[in-house]
Amino acid sequence: MRDFGRDLLAAVNRARRDSSLAVLEGFHALKHALRFGAQVHWAVTGDPVLLRELAGTLAPDLGETLASLVTPVDGEIFRAMTAGAPVHTKVIAVARRPPAPEGDPLAALAVHGPVVLLEDPRHLGNVGAVIRVAAAAGACGVTTTGASDPWDPAALRGSAGLHYAVPVWRAAALPSAGSTLVALDPAGRDIGTVDLPAHGVFAFGTERAGLSDGLSGRASLTVRIPMRAGVSSLNLATSVAVVLYTLHLRRAGLPQGGPGS
Numbered sequence: 691m692r693d694f695g696r697d698l699l700a701a702v703n704r705a706r707r708d709s710s711l712a713v714l715e716g717f718h719a720l721k722h723a724l725r726f727g728a729q730v731h732w733a734v735t736g737d738p739v740l741l742r743e744l745a746g747t748l749a750p751d752l753g754e755t756l757a758s759l760v761t762p763v764d765g766e767i768f769r770a771m772t773a774g775a776p777v778h779t780k781v782i783a784v785a786r787r788p789p790a791p792e793g794d795p796l797a798a799l800a801v802h803g804p805v806v807l808l809e810d811p812r813h814l815g816n817v818g819a820v821i822r823v824a825a826a827a828g829a830c831g832v833t834t835t836g837a838s839d840p841w842d843p844a845a846l847r848g849s850a851g852l853h854y855a856v857p858v859w860r861a862a863a864l865p866s867a868g869s870t871l872v873a874l875d876p877a878g879r880d881i882g883t884v885d886l887p888a889h890g891v892f893a894f895g896t897e898r899a900g901l902s903d904g905l906s907g908r909a910s911l912t913v914r915i916p917m918r919a920g921v922s923s924l925n926l927a928t929s930v931a932v933v934l935y936t937l938h939l940r941r942a943g944l945p946q947g948g949p950g951s
């Protein structure tokens with residue numbers, strides 16, 4: 691048992707450093723990863739009774755898969771595997787990351803719909819929340835510049851495993867000349883007054899400093915989400931949500947105005 695625990699701990703620690711693997715922490719991350727086709731190499735739970743309950747109430751579609759995939763382990767071993775951040779639903783899994791899209795994915799994907807470009811995001815919880823809303827709203831991809839790994843386990847927690855529902859990769863290049871690039875910036879034109887393109891790259895700036903001049907200088911349109919006087923900006927993931935759902939509602943042809951409009 692001791693050796694088994696040591697081996698598991700070593701395996702999860704290796705996976706955290708392996709850029710071909712994804713560490714899924716929590717029931718929701720595993721649930722979504724399985725629903726969207728992840729190849730899960732192994733999964734463990736520190737509480738098999740809780741896992742059965744969660745599967746029964748939240749994912750009856752995956753009940754049999756989870757029962758055969760997830761190995762129960764001692765609670766102490768499980769805690770040691772969580773790298774100091776408790777996993778309340780007591781499940782950890784290791785899956786294969788899909789390979790980064792080849793060629794010029796920004797150009798290839800942005801012809802089908804909105805692709806979100808996050809410039810140098812610093813907060814992995816934000817990155818995860820952006821991926822979650824991108825998956826929900828039907829965006830065609832999420833890409834990041836800068837040092838953060840968008841597949842970091844903390845980002846996977848934030849997305850609840852929805853990395854498997856939309857292409858997510860680290861940008862090797864900025865949008866090519868001639869592509870539709872929309873910059874999101876509190877100093878732009880009001881989103882309610884512009885004809886927002888349904889396809890293209892939508893660029894959002896880093897949490898503290900906003901968009902760089904280099905990136906906003908390439909944009910064909912700069913758009914702002916209106917805010918009450920005195921509020922300087924929205925949270926990064928919140929602003930992505932507003933833009934993607936504005937596009938989504940316009941695509942669906944739903945009324946844009948309030949009651950009585």
Ligand SMILES: C[S@@+](CC[C@H](N)C(=O)[O-])C[C@H]1O[C@@H](n2cnc3c(N)ncnc32)[C@H](O)[C@@H]1O
Pocket residue numbers: 873874875876877893894895896897898899900901913914915916917922923924925926929
């Ligand atoms: C936390 S904000 C950055 C704040 C930064 N001080 C600034 O003024 O841009 C992160 C990113 O979210 C987007 N954002 C936040 N609030 C926005 C708004 N009201 N309109 C348009 N974009 C917004 C922008 O892309 C921004 O770069």
